[in-house]
Every structure is written in structure tokens, then in C-alpha cells.
Amino acid sequence: MTTVPRALLAIDAGSATTSVALLGKPGARWRLLGAISAPAGTPPDALAEILASRLVAADLALADHVGVTPPGVGDLPRLEATSRTPETLAVLGASRRAVGLLEAVAARTSWRVRAASPESHDPREMTELALRPDVSAVLVGAGDPPGPDERGWLDDLAGLVGAVARRRPELRVVLAGPVAARAGWAEGFGASFESAGERVSQAPALGVRSGPDEPLREILEGLLPDSTDTRHTAVRAVLSLADALDRRIELLEVGLDGGMRAMAMPGIADQGPNAVAVRTAQAALVPLEIDDAAVDAVLAWTTGSLDRHRMGDRLLDLRAQPWADASGEGARLRLAAARAALSRLVSSSTDIGAMASPDLTIIAGGAFAVAPARAVALAIADTVRRAGATQLALDHARLLGPIGMIDDPDERRELIADLADDLLAPIGSLLVVGSVPASRRGGARAGRLTLDGDRHGRHDLAGGEVSFIDLAPGDQAMATLEFRDAVRVGHRAKRVAVPVSGGVAGLAVDMRDVPLRLPERRDRRRAALAGWGELAWPGDER
Amino acid sequence: MTERTATAPPAEERTAAPHAGTALIATRTLVVSPVDAFFGLQPGDRALVKAGEAVGRGQPIVEHYRDPRTIVVAGSGSSNGTSAPGDRWAEPAGRQGREGDAAPGGELLFRSGGKWRIAGGERPEPIEAPFEGIVHEVRAGTGVTVRTTASAIVGRHVLAGPTWGRLQIVTDPDGELRAQHVDVGAAGAIIVAGARIDAEALTRARAVGVRGVIVAALGIKEQRDFLASERRGRAAVHGLPPFGILVLDGASRRPIASPLMAMFKALEGSTVAIVGSPPTLVVDDATVELPKPSPDLVRVRSGPLAGAEGRWVGLAGPRRFPAGVTLEAAFVRFGGRPPVAIPIGDLERFA
Structure with missing residues (x-):
């Protein structure tokens, strides 16, 4: 008799979806025994009970061995991560330029941002914004010394923020720059900065040029409770995975209320693994407020005939019921919205985008959970335009967040090393070829690809097109690409050999341009998208 | 092994149990009680009530400026010089108002350079309590919360409001109210307008004196047109005059759910109120008993069968659906037909 658990529950309570995975240790290592998802709000115990029932029905001996029974499954130890609903940050500056700089930094955090400056709002409107019950923090910033465009309003702004902080004792305030030194702050706040306590934080002043924004981002992220937030814990899990697999791993996650992009690198020599991450509420599957820009961003990725109003209706419904309508046309709409969200995520994380192509790209989040593998691969190829090769995999059981709840890095690494084969569903490999000469982008043969051991032989590659080559899950091969002109696949060459791995989608070879340039005319754009979409959606019944 | 199977029936038996698996279906709460209705205050607006005070229907609770603006005044802001942000501005004695000055009053925003910025304005108008209750909280510049022990029917969201009136059903649950069918006889009423309503019908409803509309779905275009109007x-x-729209489901057309329609029928003729936060229809009349939905009733909330209602049969397990998507599904029986597998995400049940 031992007290070491032989089974545990991994629960990811997302904004739209509750996922429960049952992990067991039937032998020397942990395995994924089953996973199930349901709309957010579903009791995890009910899902766990269904999982246990299925395990009992499928393999009674295994269920016995790991000690799983339907009535007792709720008593198993559990790792539980939750997706936090973004809180609202009011961003105030003394000029449109200043508030733009602050907003750009705040947008790269988990906060939902509302910005205002005296050039766009009068003091009453700015006060109203900061007093809104949904606003839980205010960021106000200025240059040091203040720029000419800030000087006229800075005292008033300091007084306004000080007064709001005085009226709302629960409000947290971040002062980026010499705001507290202004006479208006003491007048508004009614006390000195030193007496404000922990709820007023000091951050570096605005720079003239955009510089590293980590210090301010860290302060803003630090205001949020993050001990169980999936977007924080998942980074820890990816870090452990990069260490265990000795691979560079990128994580792309899109959820209902935000998205995340992280790059984890394994340790070198005595240096431990490290990661950079950008979490942003702007990469939500559907923005909270659906304006024309949000509708157009999704329409740009659709091939149907919905007008702007009907698309707005569909997005409103998707926002309200993210779990619903996940098949048929609803699945395509979801992927179009996911592409728009990924585009926002990519534009918010250009620093990560500038890094070399990772060995493995993990796709996570409810937006991709139920889509066909090729459609997911195409969505990534459409939006993350980085020349090079990467393996694609899906966090199908939503395990990364819960595993990241383990504080001890060694323990976490041990569990994730055990589960590495189970927690990722291989989609395939994505090979993006850049710098294809313009003369060869019109569908003309631009090169060829050879897979080691492939009985089908060589595959012709057409410029400006994307193609899928079957490569079964578990298969690995060396792909050799030969071109008439030098192209870019990681580096510039006429002949490139890259290792690729198989998956449900196979090997996707993208010969379109980097960045992707779609036709301006709507009909041509739709035709191009429809052509590529036919490769991705099986049995398209339209 | 024997002991365990005795306490835990096999999976096949569990799915065959009457309501097993319904926990996976999104549960829609139809009625809540008590209700803390929040009436937002903008800076400059004035709460006319205090915490703990009892308010009756139609009693002004907030004074709201229709034309708010920021005013700059020199001085301490009050006669004793101890003003703080959020206080009301006390005009110094003897100060003569000039032509074009805002109406007296306003809220102190902040002080800078020895001058106060005040949120004031012109043409104050009252916002009236749409139901009887107790003022729970008053926060200057933020809002007033009024608590009632009455029941409230929960909707998805509310545009405009608050408002109140007698409830009147003017269409079927899946009907669509057109402008030519908006009757002046509905003046003063909150009408139940079926599956959807267009902007023209909303404009006419407002013009003939209708106080509110309850509708299953309201498109984004209609919402924008209405809010602009x-x-x-x-x-x-x-x-x-007060007017509000309570949207029960979303933006795409679908009929009003039968449990909600049964409640509206029970309430027809009673006085009800629409409040925006939370988005609800408050039922003041304690004598009306709201019918409860059947526990095995499920409704398809999206997809090709959106709006259809049926009886829960059991979980169907993972199934493949159009577009090559595999989803957890459940069997639902519509009328006397054989059960159909529906993705569980497309289903809702009522509580």
C-alpha cells in the first residue's frame, strides 16, 4: 500500500471551456488516460466522472490499477488552472503621443486597455473613465522631462489621477514618470506620494523612442493575481517542456478573452531554460466591443457572402456563446476569427516574431480545439509568417496550464517529460519559404521537394501556393528543397535540407510571400482564400 | 471489483439514466432574486437618495445632466474650504451667475493650480426608480444600487432603460414585429416582440409611447441604429421618455424560449421593469407565480436547429459533424421523432 497517487486530474477552467484530463501512472511513467471538454461553468467533477466511466468501460483493469472509479474520481488530487477575465486598465497621458506610447506597452499585457488624453477627452470624461466600476487600475505617464506637448496638461492630469485615487481607495495607480512630483498630484490626492502606500507604483518615464518595455509590463502584470492563471502557468510548463525535449518551443494561444505568444529556449551549459512571453487581451478570439474594424478583420479571412452586419451578428453570438455553433459554417467562422486574433497577437509580439523559427510550435486555446488539423496548420501559416521549418502540435487535452501549476521545476519537468508524447497531438510540420522571386509566384513551378524514403518521390512546388504532403503522425523525414533561385528557409540558399515530422495534417509547404500579400480586390482575395481553404477543410459541403 | 461495480454502474447504464450527463449542458438561469440593480452615475450627476432609504416606483433617484461639461472655477469649492473631490460644488455666496453660465451645482472633480474642475452642465433630468426597493449603496460619480426582493427574469443585455410598464404580448415567440403592426394601443406598455425586431419598428414603438421591448434577438445594425437614435x-x-430593450438571446434570429414565453404569459398585464445592470425584467407583483421549466427540456441555441426544443435522452459521446469537426454530443428527441445527436455546446437547459 502506498500513498503516492497513481492518478490525478488536470483541470483547465477557461473563459469559454472547462477541460478535464485524467492522468494515470500505470507503470513507471505518467500517461494521459482521457480528456473531455464542455462549456465553461460545467462542474469539473461531472466531467471527471464521465472520464472515469469511459475508462472503466474501456479498460477495467487499467482503471483498477490506477485506482480510478466514477464515484471516487472527484477525490483524486488535482492540478487546476483558470483563465482570468481581463481587468480594465485606464491609460491616461497628457497628450495623444504620450498616451499612444503607454497604450502600446499596456496592450502587450493581460489588461484590457482604455485610453484617453486631453486631446481626445475633456477632464470630466477622463474622470468618468477612471471612476468606472470595471476599471481596476490607472496608468498615467509622462516623459522626463515632459515633452512640449505634455507640459500644458500635466499638472491637470496629475491632479485628476490623484483625485480619482483619493475617491477610489481600491484603485491601483501606476505613475510612469515624474507625475507624483507635480503640484497637481498632491492637490488632487490630498497627500504626498510617499503616503500612498503600495497601491501607487512608480514606473520608468516614457522614452522619446520606443525602447524595451519590460519594466513597465512587469509592473502592470504584477498588479494582477496570477498564481493560477493559465497564461502564466502554461509558460512555466512550456519552459519545462523545452528543457525536457531540448527544443526551442513557441506557444501560440488564443482564447475568448485574450491570447499569448511565448518562446521557450532550453538551457545551454550551466544556464537554465528561459522564456519570453507576451500576453495580450487584444488577441481575444472576439473583442469585447465589436466595432467595424473587428468585423472587417474577420471578414478579411472569410470566403462566404456575409455582409458586415450579419458578420457582426455572428461575432456577437460567438462572443456570447463561444462554445456554440462549432461545426459546419460555425467552424469556419471560428477559424476566421482565430486568424484575426492571431494577426493581432503577431503584431503585438514582433520581438518574438523576429526570433528564429522554433523547432516546435504548440497551438493552444479553445479557438483551435475542435478544428480540423489542416485548417489549424493553414491558419498558422496565414498569420505567423516566418520563413523556416517548424513542427506543429496541439495542446489537445489543455494540459499545459494545469501542469504549470506545479511549483517545483524538477517535479514539473519530470511529469512533463513523462507526458510529452501524450500531451501534444502532432498536426504536422510547416515549412514556409520566403523570398520566392516575384516571377515565380504566379503558380509557376519554382522548385521541388524530396522526402527521404518517400515512395511518392519528388513533389513540385508552385510559387505563391501552399500544399500539403502526406506524412503520417510519428513519421520523421529529411525534406530537401531545391530551387532555381535562392530562397529563404531560415537562411538564403538554393538547396535546403530540413528535418520534418508527420502529423494529421502532414507537411504543409507554403510558397506564398513573407509577409503574406493577399489581393486587394475582395473577390480575388476570397477566391485565393477559398482555393487554399479547399485543401484544409475535409468534405467541404458548401 | 464486484464491490466497485455495485457502487458505480457501468457507463452504458449511466448514459441511460434519465438526466445523466445534463451537467455538461450549459445551464441558463431564468429567474434570480433578490436583485441589486445598478444605476450608473456620470461625474456631475447627483444621487437624490441615500443608502438605506426606501424608494417607490417612479421616485427620482438620480439627477442626470443631459448636456454635461467641465467647468473651471477659482476658489476653495465650499464655504468652509474643506472640499474634496466628489463633493458637490457650493457656489460662494454673492457670486452672480452670468448669462451662459451652467446651471448651479456640479461635482468637484479635481483641483489644480488653485482652481477646481467641476463636472456640471445644463438641463438636468431625473432618472426614476423602475421598481420598489431599498437603496443599498450610493457612490458619487459611480452609481446607485437599489435592492429589491422581487424576482427578475434574466436576459442577455439591455439597451437604454431603465423603464417600466405593463407587460403586453404582441407576437408569437417566433414572430417578427414590423413597424406597421406597432399599435398605439400598446402605449405605456412593455411589449414582447418575438424573435426579432427591426430599427423602424423600434422607432415607431418609441413614437407611439411604448415603454419597452422584449425581444429574443437584436442585430448589431439595429442596436447601432437604436443607440444613435x-x-x-x-x-x-x-x-x-424612459424606454428600454431587453434582448433575451443574442443577435441572430431565433424564437423566444418556451419557458420564458410561459412566464411572459403568466405576467401579461402586470407591471414589470427593465433594468440594465444586471440585464433583467423585474417582476414586482409577488402574486404572480412564474412557471418552472421541465428539467428534461433542452433547447438548441445555435446551429441549423437553433431555437428548436426537445427532451434530453442521453449523452452520445464524441461525434463527427459537418466541416470534419468532432464534438461531444447528446441525443435529443424533438417531438415524436427519433433522437438526434446534437453537439452539447449547441444545447442549453433551464434552471
Whole structure:
């Protein structure tokens, strides 16, 4: 008799979806025994009970061995991560330029941002914004010394923020720059900065040029409770995975209320693994407020005939019921919205985008959970335009967040090393070829690809097109690409050999341009998208 | 092994149990009680009530400026010089108002350079309590919360409001109210307008004196048109009478769910109120008993069968659906037909 658990529950309570995975240790290592998802709000115990029932029905001996029974499954130890609903940050500056700089930094955090400056709002409107019950923090910033465009309003702004902080004792305030030194702050706040306590934080002043924004981002992220937030814990899990697999791993996650992009690198020599991450509420599957820009961003990725109003209706419904309508046309709409969200995520994380192509790209989040593998691969190829090769995999059981709840890095690494084969569903490999000469982008043969051991032989590659080559899950091969002109696949060459791995989608070879340039005319754009979409959606019944 | 199977029936038996698996279906709460209704205050607006005070229907609770603006004044802000942000501005004795000055009063925003910025304005208008209750909390510049022990039917969201009136059903649950069918006989009523309503019908409803509309779905275009019309009306000289729209489901057309329609039928003729936060229809009349939905009733909330209602049969397990998507599904029986597998995400049940 031992007290070491032989089974545990991994629960990811997302904004739209509750996922429960049952992990067991039937032998020397942990395995994924089953996973199930349901709309957010579903009791995890009910899902766990269904999982246990299925395990009992499928393999009674295994269920016995790991000690799983339907009535007792709720008593198993559990790792539980939750997706936090973004809180609202009011961003105030003394000029449109200043508030733009602050907003750009705040947008790269988990906060939902509302910005205002005296050039766009009068003091009453700015006060109203900061007093809104949904606003839980205010960021106000200025240059040091203040720029000419800030000087006229800075005292008033300091007084306004000080007064709001005085009226709302629960409000947290971040002062980026010499705001507290202004006479208006003491007048508004009614006390000195030193007496404000922990709820007023000091951050570096605005720079003239955009510089590293980590210090301010860290302060803003630090205001949020993050001990169980999936977007924080998942980074820890990816870090452990990069260490265990000795691979560079990128994580792309899109959820209902935000998205995340992280790059984890394994340790070198005595240096431990490290990661950079950008979490942003702007990469939500559907923005909270659906304006024309949000509708157009999704329409740009659709091939149907919905007008702007009907698309707005569909997005409103998707926002309200993210779990619903996940098949048929609803699945395509979801992927179009996911592409728009990924585009926002990519534009918010250009620093990560500038890094070399990772060995493995993990796709996570409810937006991709139920889509066909090729459609997911195409969505990534459409939006993350980085020349090079990467393996694609899906966090199908939503395990990364819960595993990241383990504080001890060694323990976490041990569990994730055990589960590495189970927690990722291989989609395939994505090979993006850049710098294809313009003369060869019109569908003309631009090169060829050879897979080691492939009985089908060589595959012709057409410029400006994307193609899928079957490569079964578990298969690995060396792909050799030969071109008439030098192209870019990681580096510039006429002949490139890259290792690729198989998956449900196979090997996707993208010969379109980097960045992707779609036709301006709507009909041509739709035709191009429809052509590529036919490769991705099986049995398209339209 | 024997002991365990005795306490835990096999999976096949569990799915065959009457309501097993319904926990996976999104549960829609139809009625809540008590209700803390929140009435937002903008800076400059004045709460006319205090915490703990009892309010009756129609009693002004907030004074709202229809034309708010920021005013700059020199001085301490009060006669004793101890003003703080959020206080009301006390005009110094003997100060003569000039032509074009805002109406006296306003809220102190902040002080800078020895001058106060005040949120004031012109043409104050009252916002009236749409139901009887107790003032729970008053926060200057933020809002007033009024608590009632009455029941409230929960909707998805509310546009404009608050408002109140007698409930009147004017269409079937899946009907669509057209402008030519909006009757002046509905003046003063909150009407149940079926599956969807267009902007023209909303405009006419407002024009003939309807106090509110309850509708299953309201498209984004209709929402924007209505809100633009509302802003224009509010800015006009005479303002607008109270009006609100309670949207029950979303934006795409679908009929009103039968449990909700049964409640509206039970309430027809009673006085009800629409409040925006939370988005609810408050039922003041304690004598009306709201019918409860059947526990095995499920409704398809999206997809090709959106709006259809049936009886829960059991979990169907993972199934493949159009577009090559595999989803957890459940069997639902519509009428006397054989059960159909529906993705569980497309289903809702009622509580």
C-alpha cells in the first residue's frame, strides 16, 4: 500500500471551456488516460466522472490499477488552472503621443486597455473613465522631462489621477514618470506620494523612442493575481517542456478573452531554460466591443457572402456563446476569427516574431480545439509568417496550464517529460519559404521537394501556393528543397535540407510571400482564400 | 471489483439514466432574486437618495445632466474650504451667475493650480426608480444600487432603460414585429416582440409611447441604429421618455424560449421593469407565480436547429459533424421523432 497517487486530474477552467484530463501512472511513467471538454461553468467533477466511466468501460483493469472509479474520481488530487477575465486598465497621458506610447506597452499585457488624453477627452470624461466600476487600475505617464506637448496638461492630469485615487481607495495607480512630483498630484490626492502606500507604483518615464518595455509590463502584470492563471502557468510548463525535449518551443494561444505568444529556449551549459512571453487581451478570439474594424478583420479571412452586419451578428453570438455553433459554417467562422486574433497577437509580439523559427510550435486555446488539423496548420501559416521549418502540435487535452501549476521545476519537468508524447497531438510540420522571386509566384513551378524514403518521390512546388504532403503522425523525414533561385528557409540558399515530422495534417509547404500579400480586390482575395481553404477543410459541403 | 461495480454502474447504464450527463449542458438561469440593480452615475450627476432609504416606483433617484461639461472655477469649492473631490460644488455666496453660465451645482472633480474642475452642465433630468426597493449603496460619480426582493427574469443585455410598464404580448415567440403592426394601443406598455425586431419598428414603438421591448434577438445594425437614435433624442430639447430593450438571446434570429414565453404569459398585464445592470425584467407583483421549466427540456441555441426544443435522452459521446469537426454530443428527441445527436455546446437547459 502506498500513498503516492497513481492518478490525478488536470483541470483547465477557461473563459469559454472547462477541460478535464485524467492522468494515470500505470507503470513507471505518467500517461494521459482521457480528456473531455464542455462549456465553461460545467462542474469539473461531472466531467471527471464521465472520464472515469469511459475508462472503466474501456479498460477495467487499467482503471483498477490506477485506482480510478466514477464515484471516487472527484477525490483524486488535482492540478487546476483558470483563465482570468481581463481587468480594465485606464491609460491616461497628457497628450495623444504620450498616451499612444503607454497604450502600446499596456496592450502587450493581460489588461484590457482604455485610453484617453486631453486631446481626445475633456477632464470630466477622463474622470468618468477612471471612476468606472470595471476599471481596476490607472496608468498615467509622462516623459522626463515632459515633452512640449505634455507640459500644458500635466499638472491637470496629475491632479485628476490623484483625485480619482483619493475617491477610489481600491484603485491601483501606476505613475510612469515624474507625475507624483507635480503640484497637481498632491492637490488632487490630498497627500504626498510617499503616503500612498503600495497601491501607487512608480514606473520608468516614457522614452522619446520606443525602447524595451519590460519594466513597465512587469509592473502592470504584477498588479494582477496570477498564481493560477493559465497564461502564466502554461509558460512555466512550456519552459519545462523545452528543457525536457531540448527544443526551442513557441506557444501560440488564443482564447475568448485574450491570447499569448511565448518562446521557450532550453538551457545551454550551466544556464537554465528561459522564456519570453507576451500576453495580450487584444488577441481575444472576439473583442469585447465589436466595432467595424473587428468585423472587417474577420471578414478579411472569410470566403462566404456575409455582409458586415450579419458578420457582426455572428461575432456577437460567438462572443456570447463561444462554445456554440462549432461545426459546419460555425467552424469556419471560428477559424476566421482565430486568424484575426492571431494577426493581432503577431503584431503585438514582433520581438518574438523576429526570433528564429522554433523547432516546435504548440497551438493552444479553445479557438483551435475542435478544428480540423489542416485548417489549424493553414491558419498558422496565414498569420505567423516566418520563413523556416517548424513542427506543429496541439495542446489537445489543455494540459499545459494545469501542469504549470506545479511549483517545483524538477517535479514539473519530470511529469512533463513523462507526458510529452501524450500531451501534444502532432498536426504536422510547416515549412514556409520566403523570398520566392516575384516571377515565380504566379503558380509557376519554382522548385521541388524530396522526402527521404518517400515512395511518392519528388513533389513540385508552385510559387505563391501552399500544399500539403502526406506524412503520417510519428513519421520523421529529411525534406530537401531545391530551387532555381535562392530562397529563404531560415537562411538564403538554393538547396535546403530540413528535418520534418508527420502529423494529421502532414507537411504543409507554403510558397506564398513573407509577409503574406493577399489581393486587394475582395473577390480575388476570397477566391485565393477559398482555393487554399479547399485543401484544409475535409468534405467541404458548401 | 464486484464491490466497485455495485457502487458505480457501468457507463452504458449511466448514459441511460434519465438526466445523466445534463451537467455538461450549459445551464441558463431564468429567474434570480433578490436583485441589486445598478444605476450608473456620470461625474456631475447627483444621487437624490441615500443608502438605506426606501424608494417607490417612479421616485427620482438620480439627477442626470443631459448636456454635461467641465467647468473651471477659482476658489476653495465650499464655504468652509474643506472640499474634496466628489463633493458637490457650493457656489460662494454673492457670486452672480452670468448669462451662459451652467446651471448651479456640479461635482468637484479635481483641483489644480488653485482652481477646481467641476463636472456640471445644463438641463438636468431625473432618472426614476423602475421598481420598489431599498437603496443599498450610493457612490458619487459611480452609481446607485437599489435592492429589491422581487424576482427578475434574466436576459442577455439591455439597451437604454431603465423603464417600466405593463407587460403586453404582441407576437408569437417566433414572430417578427414590423413597424406597421406597432399599435398605439400598446402605449405605456412593455411589449414582447418575438424573435426579432427591426430599427423602424423600434422607432415607431418609441413614437407611439411604448415603454419597452422584449425581444429574443437584436442585430448589431439595429442596436447601432437604436443607440444613435437614442443619443439624438436625449440631446434634443425635450428629451425622451424612459424606454428600454431587453434582448433575451443574442443577435441572430431565433424564437423566444418556451419557458420564458410561459412566464411572459403568466405576467401579461402586470407591471414589470427593465433594468440594465444586471440585464433583467423585474417582476414586482409577488402574486404572480412564474412557471418552472421541465428539467428534461433542452433547447438548441445555435446551429441549423437553433431555437428548436426537445427532451434530453442521453449523452452520445464524441461525434463527427459537418466541416470534419468532432464534438461531444447528446441525443435529443424533438417531438415524436427519433433522437438526434446534437453537439452539447449547441444545447442549453433551464434552471
